[in-house]
Amino acid sequence: MTLRLDATETQVRRPAAHRPGRRAFVSGKKNLNTVKTTIISDAAGRTLWVGxxxxxxxxxxxxxxxxxxxxxxxxxxxxxxxxxxxxxxxRR
Known part of the structure; x- marks a missing residue:
């Protein structure tokens, strides 16, 4: 069985100032405030699992x-x- 796995980033509003973890939402790839979700789908593209x-x-x-x-x-x-x-x- 072959599955596809990838993560998608969704832009979110910046957390309020002086909140712990505020910098954790800044994506290095997009330089925006994002949340990242992992998705697994089958060979036909049907979603099987969302993290x-x-x-x-x-x-x-x-x-x-x-x-x-x-x-x-x-x-x-x-x-x-x-x-x-x-x-x-x-792979390891």
């Missing part, structure tokens, strides 16, 4: 490990994932 929205500063690989997806892939060796270059370290 929790996390601050935009978090790296894609870190999100996969936080969500526990890398552990699930270890338990299901027949499942293949199509990913972009942001997930290079997952």
């Amino acid at each position: 929790a929205p996390r601050p935009g500063r978090q790296d894609d690989q870190t999100k996969i490990k936080t969500e526990g997806i890398d552990d699930l892939l270890d338990h299901h060796p027949r499942v293949r994932m199509l990913v972009d270059a942001a997930y290079r370290g997952l």
Whole structure:
């Protein structure tokens, strides 16, 4: 079985001043305040799973490990994932 995995960034309003974690929402890629959501779909493009929205500063690989997806892939060796270059370290 082959699945597609990617993260999408959604622009959000900037958190209020003097709030803890305010800088966590600034995406390095877009230089905007964003939340990042991981999505898994099947070969036909149907959405199978959507992860929790996390601050935009978090790296894609870190999100996969936080969500526990890398552990699930270890338990299901027949499942293949199509990913972009942001997930290079997952192969290990």
